Amino acid sequence: MNHLEEIRAKLNIEEVVGSYIQLKKAGRNLKGLCPFHNDSRPSFTVSPEKGIAYCFSCNTGGDIFKFVQLIENVEFPEAVRILADRANVPLPDFKPQAHNQRLRIIEANGSATKFFQEQLDKDKRKYFLDRGLTEETIQKFRLGYAPDSYNSLKDHLVKIGYTEKEILDGGLLTQRSIADKNTYDKFRKRFVFPILDHQDNIVGFGGRIDGDGEPKYLNSPDTPAYNKSFVLYGLNWGKDMIKKEDLAIFVEGYMDVIAAHQAGTENTVATSGTALTIHQLKLIKRYTPNIAFSFDQDPAGLEATKRSIELAQEAEMNIKIIEVPLGKDPDECIKESPEKWKEAIINAVPVMDFYLSYSLKQFDRETLSGKKEIMNFMLPLIKQHKGEVEQNEYLERLALEIKTDIKLLWNDLKNLTLKKGYQPTTSSEPKTVPVKQIFSREEYLLGFIFQYPNSYSIVDENLIDSVPFDPNTEKFYKACKKVYNRLSAVGIEALREELDSEDHGKVEIYSLLIEEHYPDFADDAAEKEVMNLVSSINRSNLINVQKEYEFRIRAAKDSEEKTLLLNQYNQILKLKTKIN
Ligand SMILES: [Zn+2]
Numbered sequence: 001m002n003h004l005e006e007i008r009a010k011l012n013i014e015e016v017v018g019s020y021i022q023l024k025k026a027g028r029n030l031k032g033l034c035p036f037h038n039d040s041r042p043s044f045t046v047s048p049e050k051g052i053a054y055c056f057s058c059n060t061g062g063d064i065f066k067f068v069q070l071i072e073n074v075e076f077p078e079a080v081r082i083l084a085d086r087a088n089v090p091l092p093d094f095k096p097q098a099h100n101q102r103l104r105i106i107e108a109n110g111s112a113t114k115f116f117q118e119q120l121d122k123d124k125r126k127y128f129l130d131r132g133l134t135e136e137t138i139q140k141f142r143l144g145y146a147p148d149s150y151n152s153l154k155d156h157l158v159k160i161g162y163t164e165k166e167i168l169d170g171g172l173l174t175q176r177s178i179a180d181k182n183t184y185d186k187f188r189k190r191f192v193f194p195i196l197d198h199q200d201n202i203v204g205f206g207g208r209i210d211g212d213g214e215p216k217y218l219n220s221p222d223t224p225a226y227n228k229s230f231v232l233y234g235l236n237w238g239k240d241m242i243k244k245e246d247l248a249i250f251v252e253g254y255m256d257v258i259a260a261h262q263a264g265t266e267n268t269v270a271t272s273g274t275a276l277t278i279h280q281l282k283l284i285k286r287y288t289p290n291i292a293f294s295f296d297q298d299p300a301g302l303e304a305t306k307r308s309i310e311l312a313q314e315a316e317m318n319i320k321i322i323e324v325p326l327g328k329d330p331d332e333c334i335k336e337s338p339e340k341w342k343e344a345i346i347n348a349v350p351v352m353d354f355y356l357s358y359s360l361k362q363f364d365r366e367t368l369s370g371k372k373e374i375m376n377f378m379l380p381l382i383k384q385h386k387g388e389v390e391q392n393e394y395l396e397r398l399a400l401e402i403k404t405d406i407k408l409l410w411n412d413l414k415n416l417t418l419k420k421g422y423q424p425t426t427s428s429e430p431k432t433v434p435v436k437q438i439f440s441r442e443e444y445l446l447g448f449i450f451q452y453p454n455s456y457s458i459v460d461e462n463l464i465d466s467v468p469f470d471p472n473t474e475k476f477y478k479a480c481k482k483v484y485n486r487l488s489a490v491g492i493e494a495l496r497e498e499l500d501s502e503d504h505g506k507v508e509i510y511s512l513l514i515e516e517h518y519p520d521f522a523d524d525a526a527e528k529e530v531m532n533l534v535s536s537i538n539r540s541n542l543i544n545v546q547k548e549y550e551f552r553i554r555a556a557k558d559s560e561e562k563t564l565l566l567n568q569y570n571q572i573l574k575l576k577t578k579i580n
Contacts, residue, residue, distance in 0.1 A: 116144025146187035219273030294322035
C-alpha cells in the first residue's frame with residue numbers, strides 16, 4: 001500500500017469534512033452548509049459510500065485530498081501532509097520533498113517547453129502562421145511542437161537530469177494502466193501550448209493534434225504543480241490590462257486567447273481543460289468584478305455560456321455576453337478583422353438578451369410547442385427581474401419574436417411561481433435541496449448509467465450516436481460502449497480502466513448527482529427516466545442537425561449538391577419521426 005492509499009483507508013470522508021463543517025444525516029448521505037459558496041441551505045453532500053463530498057450548487061468538491069486542498073487553499077502535497085498527520089501515517093521527509101516536487105515539476109516543464117519550441121521547425125511553424133499569428137506572438141506564448149514519438153521528450157529530460165518519476169508526476173509521461181507501468185510521452189504529434197499560472201510558472205500543457213485524430217485537444221492532468229480549477233490561461237499576460245480596462249473577457253480556447261492578445265485585447269483569458277469554476281472567478285475578482293463571455297455559438301458553447309452565467313451570478317459579478325459576428329470563434333473573427341472583434345466587445349449585450357437569442361435558437365418559434373418552450377424558458381428569467389418597466393421591455397420583445405399578444409404574456413408571468421433547476425419527473429418526495437441546473441442532460445444520463453449500470457442496455461439500444469454529441473461527455477459514452485461490448489455490462493472498475501485518471505472522480509460525482517435528485521429510485525423508475533433522457537437528447541441533437549441541413553441546403557451551390565443534402569435531410573426527418 002502506498003501512503004495515499006493508507007491515508008484513504010484510515011480516514012473517512014465524513015470525519016474529515018465533519019471537522020470543518022457541521023454535518024447532518026440525510027438518508028445514506030450527510031449534508032451541511034457548503035463552505036465554498038454563500039450557502040443558505042445545506043447544499044454540501046457527503047457520501048461515505050462513494051468517498052466524496054460535493055456541492056451541486058457551486059460544482060465544487062471531491063475526495064478527502066481534494067476537499068482539504070480546497071478548504072485549506074493548499075497544493076496537493078500539503079493536503080497529503082495534513083491528512084497524513086491526522087491519520088498518523090508517517091511520511092519520511094515528505095515536507096521538503098513536497099515543496100521541491102512542485103518546483104522540480106515547474107523546472108521540468110520549462111525544459112520541456114524549450115524542447116517543444118526547438119521541434120517547431122519551419123514546416124510546423126506554418127500551422128500557427130497560417131492561423132494569423134506573428135513570429136513575435138509565437139515566441140511570446142512559447143508555442144511548440146511535440147513530435148510523433150513515444151519517448152523523445154522522456155529521453156531528453158532524463159538526459160538532462162530529471163527522473164522518470166518526476167516527469168510522470170508532472171504529467172508529461174503517461175502509463176497505459178495501473179498494471180502496465182511502462183511510461184511514454186503524453187504529448188505526441190501535437191502543437192503545444194504551455195500553460196502558465198498568474199505568477200508566470202509553467203504549470204502544464206495543452207496540445208492540439210497535428211492533422212486529424214482524437215482527442216483534438218489534450219491537457220496535462222492535475223499535478224502537484226497544476227490545479228486546473230485555479231488556473232486561467234492568459235491571465236499572466238493579461239492581468240494588467242484587465243485592471244486597466246476593468247473588464248475580463250472569457251473565451252473558449254488557447255487560440256482565441258492568443259489571437260485576442262495579438263489584436264491588442266490582452267484582457268482575455270480562458271479555462272483550460274475544465275468548465276469555469278468558482279475559484280477562477282474569485283481569482284479574476286481580484287482584478288475586476290466585470291466579465292464578458294465570448295464562447296462558441298454552437299450548442300455546446302451556448303450551454304457553456306448558460307452555465308457560466310449561473311456561476312458568475314453566484315459570484316456576484318457583472319456579466320455581459322460578446323456575440324462574435326457571423327457565429328465565428330473569436331480567433332476566426334480576429335483573423336478576418338480585428339476591428340469587428342473590438343466592435344463586438346463594445347457591443348456586448350446584457351445577459352437577458354443572450355437568453356432571448358439562446359431560446360430562439362434552441363426552440364422552433366414557428367410551432368406551437370416551440371413557442372411554449374420559449375415561454376417556459378424566458379418567463380421565469382423575466383420574472384426574476386424586479387422592475388415592471390424592465391419586465392415589460394423584455395415581454396414586448398418576446399411577444400414580437402414569437403408573434404404573441406403581450407397581454408397573454410403578462411398574464412402568464414403574473415401566474416408564474418418561480419421554481420429553480422431541473423425537476424425530476426417522478427420523484428416521490430419533495431426535494432430538500434434546490435439544485436441549480438449546471439449539469440447537462442448528457443451528464444444526468446451518465447449518472448444514471450453509473451448509479452444503475454443495468455440501465456445501460458437502454459442507452460445502447462436507443463441513443464442515436466451518429467449525430468453530434470456533447471464533447472465534454474462523449475469520452476464517457478465511448479468508454480461505456482467499449483466496456484459494454486466487451487462484458488455485456490458496464491462494470492465501474494472496467495470503465496475506470498478505459499478513462500484517463502483525471503476523469504475518474506467524475507464517475508462518483510455524476511452518480512452522486514443522481515442519488516441527490518432521484519432519492520431511492522427503483523430500477524424500473526430509473527429505466528423510465530433513462531428512456532426520457534435518451535429521447536430528449538436524441539430529439540435536441542436531431543433538431544440541431546436538421547437546422548444545420550436546412551442552412552446547408554439553402555446555401556447549396558448547385559442542384560446536385562442540393563439533391564444529395566435533401567436525401568440526407570430526409571433521413572434525419574425519418575429518424576426524427578421514429579423517435580417522436
Ligand atoms: Zn457550494
